[in-house]
Amino acid sequence: ENKKTIIELFIENNSEITKEEQEIIKNLETSISSVFEVRRVLSNGFELYNLVNERMYKVLSLVKMNNFRGVTPGQFALCRIFQMKDEFYLLEISNVLSSINKDEVYKFAIAKIIEKPEDAYEQNPKKQEQIEQLIEGLIVQQKIKQLPF
Numbered sequence: 001e002n003k004k005t006i007i008e009l010f011i012e013n014n015s016e017i018t019k020e021e022q023e024i025i026k027n028l029e030t031s032i033s034s035v036f037e038v039r040r041v042l043s044n045g046f047e048l049y050n051l052v053n054e055r056m057y058k059v060l061s062l063v064k065m066n067n068f069r070g071v072t073p074g075q076f077a078l079c080r081i082f083q084m085k086d087e088f089y090l091l092e093i094s095n096v097l098s099s100i101n102k103d104e105v106y107k108f109a110i111a112k113i114i115e116k117p118e119d120a121y122e123q124n125p126k127k128q129e130q131i132e133q134l135i136e137g138l139i140v141q142q143k144i145k146q147l148p149f
Contacts, residue, residue, distance in 0.1 A: 005029065024084065031082035031091060034119065035109045038075050041068070045090060048079065051109040055124040057081060059090045071096055076105045 004012075007029045011022055036048035036057070045060040046068075059081050061068070071077065075098060080091040097105055113120045121128035 027082050027084050028091075031080050032119075032123075033080045034078075034112055035105055036077050036079050038071055038073050038077055040073055041065075041071060046071070046077075048077065048081075051076075051105065052112050052119050053122055053124045054127050057088050059088045061090050068093070074099045076101070078108070 007025055011017060011025060017025070032050070034050050034052045036046075036050050038046055039049050039056070040047040042058070043065065045058065045065070048057045048059055049055075050057060059079075071093070075096050077093050078095040078097075079093050081088050082091055083089075121131055
């Protein structure tokens with residue numbers, strides 16, 4: 001409807017939503033869905049390394065950690081996380097893959113980058129700078145190849 005997202009329509013049609021609830025809903029809209037390597041299991045969450053944007057996240061779980069008994073460091077998790085203020089929260093783990101399945105994990109990470117290229121540098125300014133420098137180098141190489149000598 002008028003190119004509005006479901007979340008925008010929900011907020012418009014529910015006037016009783018508080019400002020804090022609106023903020024939570026908007027943060028959910030910008031959640032990160034990616035493939036992460038589990039680096040550490042914490043008492044209240046995980047330390048996850050995002051293979052797509054090459055950034056480390058400390059993620060707090062919204063449910064009891066005993067629900068994740070089978071998740072161990074070295075495994076890969078297909079997760080959705082979101083940021084609220086200065087903390088990241090785990091929304092879901094849709095799958096956990098063994099470290100033996102690295103080929104499959106990296107294929108998924110590449111598919112994520114192809115699907116939404118900005119995920120490769122979003123929330124990681126160092127990675128964005130690396131990509132920009134690489135592109136500048138490619139442009140210079142292309143210009144040199146086009147010289148008439």
